[in-house]
Amino acid sequence: MEPSTSTDTQRVRNKRPSKLTAFLTSRKIAPYVFVTPFVISFLLLFLYPMIQAFVMSFQQVLPGQTTFIGFDNYERLLNPTFYRALLNTSVYVLFTVLILVAAPVVLAVFLNSKLLKFKNFFRASLFVPALTSVIVAGVIFRMMFGESDSAVANEVLGFFGISPIDWRYGSVSGMFLMVLLASWRWMGVNILYFLAGLQNVSDELYEAADIDGANPIQKFFYVTLPSLKPVVIFVSTISIINGFRMFEESFVFWQANSPGNIGLTVVGYIYQEGISQNDMGFGAAIGVVLMLIIFIVSIIQLKFVGAFKED
Amino acid sequence: MTTEKKEKWVSILITTIFAIITLIALFPIISLLIASLRPASDLMREGLSLFFNPAELTFSNYLSIFSDNGQQYWRWYINSILISSMLIVLSLFFSSMVGYALAMYNFKGRNVLFVLVLFILMIPFEILMLPLYQLMITLGLIDSYLAVMLPLIVAPIAVFFFRQYCIGLPKELMESARIDGCTEYGIFFKIMAPLMGPSFAAMAILQGLTSWNNFLWPLLVLRSSDMFTLPIGLATLLTPYGNNYELLFSGSVLTIVPIIILFLFFQRFFISGLTVGGVKG
Structure with missing residues (x-):
């Protein structure tokens, strides 16, 4: 009984070198790895600039210093x-x-x-x-x-x-x-x-x-x-x-x-x-x-x- | 018999009208080809005229672009080719992965991600342009290939296209591959990706052409003439002084002719690539 279990675990170990690899290649995690490029790109190249665009529209942006100026930019649009x-x-x-x-x-x-x-x-x-x-x-x-x-x-x-x-x-x-x-x-x-x-x-x-x-x-x-x-x-x-x-x-x-x-x-x-x-x-x-x-x-x-x- | 004859005449009439419309549509391109064979100084003085002396046609504009005078132009050409080809490789790799996962897996957050893809598709890039430009300055990427490519690498339009394409792929293949001990990544790269060939071709053309013709963003992030892409470089030649018109005309021809030749060979992929939005959701 005992020896057989140990060979079984050994076989499993041989197949899956480490827990981390097993986790990363699992069916649950793989889709998240696949979509990671989109998530990074979304956060960095879409969400951040989107928020920043709103924030900036209420600021006077000068090199090295930004000041909050309320709706001044919008008023200037008129x-x-x-x-x-x-x-x-x-x-x-x-x-x-x-x-x-x-x-x-x-x-x-x-x-x-x-x-x-x-x-x-x-x-x-x-x-x-x-x-x-x-x-x-x-x-x-x-x-x-x-x-x-x-x-x-x-x-x-x-x-x-x-x-x-x-x-x-x-x-x-x-x-x-x-x-x-x-x-x-x-x-x-x-x-x-x-x-x-x-x-x-x-x-x-x-x-x-x-x-x-x-x-x-x-x-x-x-x-x-x-x-x-x-x-x-x-x-x-x-x-x-x-x-x-x-x-x-x-x-x-x-x-x-x-x-x-x-x-x-x-x-x-x-x-x-x-x-x-x-x-x-x-x-x-x-x-x-x-x-x-x-x-x-x-x-x-x-x-x-x-x-x-x-x- | 009479209806047959009538149909024949209608057919000739419609075909003739289409021939005229096509001629009008192609006229600007034909004009450019002819213009590139005319002395640049004449074009500057007279504009493009319907009447010209065929004896005056000359290859001097092309000789000029292949001489020392054209060195800058070839630099732009190389930049455009490098940027477009790197972008095709990177964006196909990343976008196909994302589109594939959205189509083939059931996972938490999938629908949210797909809605985000559609949402980005509807927001004009021009609104994000200034903060992105600032970001490129902060990251020290101004005047680099990477800055030009970055916003296009995970293109939502390509993700959307790949997702629609993958939905039609057989899921049973994934199951049998799993039974054979293939990992999830192996399934994608070895089994499913090869089945996605036509979608890769269509997106390569869409991304390649977008990058080849891209203007506003490279105009912001490229500073030095050595880094310019073709559209940016050609735009600098478009001065009222017309001192570089030899390069402008022969250079314009050499910019679009390779694309038109590719189109003749890969028409099907151009059409599916450039009409992505029409894919039914």
Whole structure:
């Protein structure tokens, strides 16, 4: 009896060299080891900066000394430059969301149709702009929308008898450039989202519509669009968040300073104040306000498209 | 017969319209290719014109980038390649582990962690940017590769993607591996990870492209020209004086062409990688 038990324990010992290893490789502990990188990254690179952003927004941050100044940073936000940044960003969000939902839906429906030839080629080609960095895209757009009469955009206008435009120096044309650049880059990606959504629309719905004698346009509005609602909600939500985060589309046209702030965005303002002016407390306050705005706008948007309604 | 004919015409019409749309979408890239073959001084003076003299096309911009003049550019190129490849390795390793654990194990806190992943996905990075920048200064990481990579290493988007992918993997394999005496880590690295191939490919492309094109964060943490990545370096050439336009145009082409070539070969993975958000939860 006794000898056999000792060999058993010995065997167990041979298999599991130490208690610590046994503990670390146990089924209970392993998942925690696996998620450790996320927990560390969450604490250090998310939670800490998140709290710090709130704290800093109530401070004047100078090298080597920080002082608590209450709501001063937030009061300073009530200035025309911030309003301008907010206005620019809001207009940009509005247009990019409208364009980047409406146009990809229509293009995706055609790309899904049996009547279109060379589908794969078109789908891939429309996706290519998403591969370019904003900076490279900006280099091209600046050349195409140059001030001279012989830049492409002005040549096209000249063809229609319209006089050349100083694209980068007007507030409307400046906004047009930023919206165009973003729409160009994101169109192909959003088309893919809608194409994926279209695969889930059942053919029976179209057959039923055919029996009812619906024409293609009616089918689009009464069958396709309602079936794509989840994708519309998803695409509009990410477009809103990405729109409010916009910085690079403005930077490539004007660097950090645009004439009359026509290209200033909220994130651009964070960069200007927090980094260029080294006023981190104020920059942090802009960030906190931006987060609140995104939060509120997202909720309004989700209500508007009816994401909370069950149907 | 008549409907067949009608359909044929509609088909030709739609295809023609798409050909035009595609041409418009690709026009900027084609323009860049042509622009890189034109004398930089002309571009500075005239902007990019539809009308140009084909006889004037020249490789001089490319000669310039391969001469002493372009040394700085290749330095940025190497920085970008190093940062992107290191980031791909690190972030795939860590993010796949986390996503795998969230999908395959039932443990206390799992749901909380998953909600946190989704929560981070919704918070714009730009809000955390200033405190993170301060943190990099405190840690003495300014102007280092590590500072550029750190915020992207455990990317919540990749964790989310791996989790969704792993949910579809057969759990029975884990059981039989355990019976064979495999440790939990052995199961992941030897048995499950090889089954996750397509998800690794998709995330390698997403993380690689994000890093290759990343702009705002590297702009904050990189100081010296020797450490710049391609987008940051190219942006410094984008001056109104246009004294470096030879490099700017040939350099831009050489920045996007490798990516487009990769896209032609790995289209499927580009598409699944760049449309991650659409994965159903």
